[in-house]
Amino acid sequence: xxxxxxxxxxxxxxxxxxxxxxxxxxxxxxxxxxxxxxxxxxxxxxxxxxxxxxxxxxxxxxxxxxxxxxxxxxxxxxxxxxxxxxxxxxxxxxxxxxxxxxxxxxxxxxxxxxxxxxxxxxxxxxxxxxxxxxxxxxxxxxxxxxxxxxxxxxxxxxxxxxxxxxxxxxxxxxxxxxxxxxxxxxxxxxxxxxxxxxxxxxxxxxxxxxxxxxxxxxxxxxxxxxxxxxxxxxxxxxxxxxxxxxxxxxxxxxxxxxxxxxxxxxxxxxxxxxxxxxxxxxxxxxxxxxxxxxxxxxxxxxxxxxxxxxxxxxxxxxxxxxxxxxxxxxxxxxxxxxxxxxxxxxxxxxxxxxx
Ligand SMILES: Nc1ncnc2c1ncn2[C@@H]1O[C@H](CCC(=O)c2cccc(C(=O)O)c2)[C@@H](O)[C@H]1O
Ligand SMILES: [Zn+2]
Numbered sequence: 001x002x003x004x005x006x007x008x009x010x011x012x013x014x015x016x017x018x019x020x021x022x023x024x025x026x027x028x029x030x031x032x033x034x035x036x037x038x039x040x041x042x043x044x045x046x047x048x049x050x051x052x053x054x055x056x057x058x059x060x061x062x063x064x065x066x067x068x069x070x071x072x073x074x075x076x077x078x079x080x081x082x083x084x085x086x087x088x089x090x091x092x093x094x095x096x097x098x099x100x101x102x103x104x105x106x107x108x109x110x111x112x113x114x115x116x117x118x119x120x121x122x123x124x125x126x127x128x129x130x131x132x133x134x135x136x137x138x139x140x141x142x143x144x145x146x147x148x149x150x151x152x153x154x155x156x157x158x159x160x161x162x163x164x165x166x167x168x169x170x171x172x173x174x175x176x177x178x179x180x181x182x183x184x185x186x187x188x189x190x191x192x193x194x195x196x197x198x199x200x201x202x203x204x205x206x207x208x209x210x211x212x213x214x215x216x217x218x219x220x221x222x223x224x225x226x227x228x229x230x231x232x233x234x235x236x237x238x239x240x241x242x243x244x245x246x247x248x249x250x251x252x253x254x255x256x257x258x259x260x261x262x263x264x265x266x267x268x269x270x271x272x273x274x275x276x277x278x279x280x281x282x283x284x285x286x287x288x289x290x291x292x293x294x295x296x297x298x299x300x301x302x303x304x305x306x307x308x309x310x311x312x313x314x315x316x317x318x319x320x321x322x323x324x325x326x327x328x329x330x331x332x333x334x335x336x337x338x339x340x341x342x343x344x345x346x347x348x349x350x351x352x353x354x355x
Contacts, residue, residue: 013307019317019352020306024344026327027100027108027291027302029235029258031184033080034294035096035110041296043091044082053078064297069216069267073155073186076297080116086126089117090134097138097146103303106341107333109210111149111182114167115160124167128175135177147332148175149210151182152198154190165198169205179332182235183211183225192224199229208232208332210258216269219243231255233289233330238264241277244284251285256330261308262300263293278312289327321349 036044038057045055054063066072083089093110100108112131118124135146150168152161168174168181181202183195192213199209212235213225219239223246225231237257240246250257259278264270270277281288290309292302300308310320328341 020303024106025324029291032112037296040095072267086130089130093134097144101142101144107145109147111151115163132175147179148177149180149182151184153185155185161198180208180210187217193228196228214239219246241280247284256287258291260291260293262298266298289330
């Protein structure tokens with residue numbers, strides 16, 4: 001690289017990052033507890049000083065460096081342990097929405113694991129009221145629309161599945177903002193088909209099926225998610241790239257993938273960004289959405305994930321706008337909500353490009 005090409009590349013990258021920062025966006029794969037910023041984590045850690053989570057935001061960077069997926073889940077659960085009261089839940093949810101609004105996120109489907117909170121003693125009514133209260137405040141004050149995905153922490157077993165399904169389907173407790181039903185945590189040793197009866201009940205109650213699959217195991221897990229759990233979108237789906245028939249199936253049936261590039265590196269599911277299969281997905285015609293998963297834990301945010309995708313997919317502003325519109329299309333918003341955000345994306349992009 002010549003010395004003179006350095007500033008030119010830097011400028012183009014900066015311009016694209018500025019474009020991304022203002023681009024209206026939707027986020028479809030982001031975890032509630034995994035979105036706690038260093039500021040929120042240190043505030044919660046200070047409230048609960050018996051925890052092993054560092055209170056110093058700088059020390060958190062080391063604490064959030066993972067040796068593998070199992071280590072990530074251990075650290076994740078230590079942050080779950082910081083959330084002990086409905087007021088902690090409300091603070092977390094409201095502050096997460098504020099961070100989203102700063103990034104021009106207009107709509108987010110936030111994955112929440114209510115079982116992890118109810119089993120730690122938070123009253124279920126208090127929990128639901130706290131997330132709903134924060135959802136309404138966030139929409140009124142920041143203009144960010146939140147919807148919930150309740151996920152089963154698969155490794156916690158069928159009792160967790162039963163409890164999550166009850167909380168998601170019982171009209172007396174399920175929150176108004178709930179739209180979908182998921183399955184998270186480790187995949188190794190946690191076969192997807194055992195969760196079929198729970199997904200059947202959730203789908204019968206009107207929820208959309210969005211399990212994690214193919215993040216840490218092979219394409220057969222994605223097939224299981226499709227055939228047994230009736231998945232309408234796939235969380236990660238990274239290993240789908242190993243199975244051309246699966247890629248063709250995802251493309252033909254318009255089953256979107258919720259791709260989270262930096263997460264896959266941080267948990268060591270993929271070795272390097274350059275080896276990430278996102279390009280193979282778009283080449284096969286799969287509807288790709290880009291997401292942040294657990295942004296502060298992975299040292300990223302949604303804007304950075306769009307910049308990563310721009311590099312891996314060689315996208316310009318129009319390509320990035322199309323990527324943002326993929327997320328709107330793949331969302332569980334109604335037609336009017338989709339048209340509104342897509343329209344905003346188009347207006348912003350036209351104004352930016354001066355056309
Ligand atoms: N990249 C990710 N890929 C997958 N999942 C991810 C990712 N990021 C965040 N999660 C979240 O981690 C939770 C894991 C919780 C879990 O395994 C567990 C096991 C045993 C007991 C308990 C408990 O609470 O006592 C919890 C999942 O439910 C999911 O929401
Ligand atoms: Zn996830």
